[in-house]
Amino acid sequence: MSYSIGEAAKMVGLTAHTLRFYDKEGLLPFVKKTSSGLRAFTESDIEWLKIIECLKGTGLPLKQIKQYIDWCMEGDSTIPQRLNMFIEQKKHVEEQKAKWEKHLAKINFKIKYYEDAAKHGDLNVFDRHPELLKEKNKLFED
Amino acid sequence: MSYSIGEAAKMVGLTAHTLRFYDKEGLLPFVKKTSSGLRAFTESDIEWLKIIECLKGTGLPLKQIKQYIDWCMEGDSTIPQRLNMFIEQKKHVEEQKAKWEKHLAKINFKIKYYEDAAKHGDLNVFDRHPELLKEKNKLFED
DNA sequence: GCTTGACTTAGAGTTAACTCTAAAGATTAA
DNA sequence: TTAATCTTTAGAGTTAACTCTAAGTCAAGC
Numbered sequence A, B: 001m002s003y004s005i006g007e008a009a010k011m012v013g014l015t016a017h018t019l020r021f022y023d024k025e026g027l028l029p030f031v032k033k034t035s036s037g038l039r040a041f042t043e044s045d046i047e048w049l050k051i052i053e054c055l056k057g058t059g060l061p062l063k064q065i066k067q068y069i070d071w072c073m074e075g076d077s078t079i080p081q082r083l084n085m086f087i088e089q090k091k092h093v094e095e096q097k098a099k100w101e102k103h104l105a106k107i108n109f110k111i112k113y114y115e116d117a118a119k120h121g122d123l124n125v126f127d128r129h130p131e132l133l134k135e136k137n138k139l140f141e142d
Numbered sequence C: 001g002c003t004t005g006a007c008t009t010a011g012a013g014t015t016a017a018c019t020c021t022a023a024a025g026a027t028t029a030a
Numbered sequence D: 001t002t003a004a005t006c007t008t009t010a011g012a013g014t015t016a017a018c019t020c021t022a023a024g025t026c027a028a029g030c
Helices: A005-012 A016-024 A043-057 A062-074 A076-120 A131-139 B005-012 B016-024 B043-057 B062-074 B076-120 B131-139
Strands: none
Touching: A005 A016, A005 A043, A043 A062, A043 B076, A062 A076, A076 A131, A076 B043, A076 B076, B005 B016, B005 B043, B043 B062, B062 B076, B076 B131
16 A cells, blocks of 8 residues: 555645645655555655654755665665764754753843843842852853 | 854854845844944844744744734834744744654654665565564654 | 055845746646 | 545745855054
């Protein structure tokens, strides 16, 4: 059993347009067509789409995702490259997580700041809570 | 004391081109110019740039960052909107963090998979470790 | 005073990732 | 069998966020 492009799109949360675009970009060399020319997505193809989504979701550009797909199509000789790519991507994700953590601390500070401002209707927050100034400087110092 | 556009750019890890672009887009209404027309960034302006970087770094589009800046320029009456924006952005960051956590689990699985593949020089990983199949299906089930 | 490098503007060009259109062919349900 | 709803292609258009160019102005060091 297989799925039409519309069904496949719905299953992975993309549009049929986007899947065709990916195909055109060479990201879906594994997708076969019926005798009348319609794309037929298998369960295995859906798995591929999920891996693509995972890599895209962690910020890997489509070009590099294509590189990975190409390695997969090339065979066992590219296993080291693929392993390396995932190790690099793991590193990238962990760096991003750290960055987001820092940004979140700043956002939390701003929420605290504006909550006080909203309570009093003005921005004299540091007059009311001088200790917050040190906290702010620490958060934004780099 | 104030900084030239090049100095300011270096301080926040952007280019002078990008700062001019931000200015053109209305993100830097607070930056004043010298009598001869050169932008002069104050310490306070650098703080603004860091907040912009924080919001941009958590995925807020420049248009919405401009909206925030506009609110700031408008005065105390927009404090509730600004508070609300940061609360929304906090929510967004936390959703993203959860998403990245899921992607990371998939990437870690792939690393495990390709490490075994690399060790044996082939992709018969699930023949050697049938229990990994269940793990894979759990990770990619949604 | 002169050179060198940074700065100014307006505006054009780039890149990634879609997003949509048109015209034609395929599939499904009544 | 016919209408409605897919799907196909090629190719144009869009959006966000830069990125660069040209032609001229300004500032700092010798």
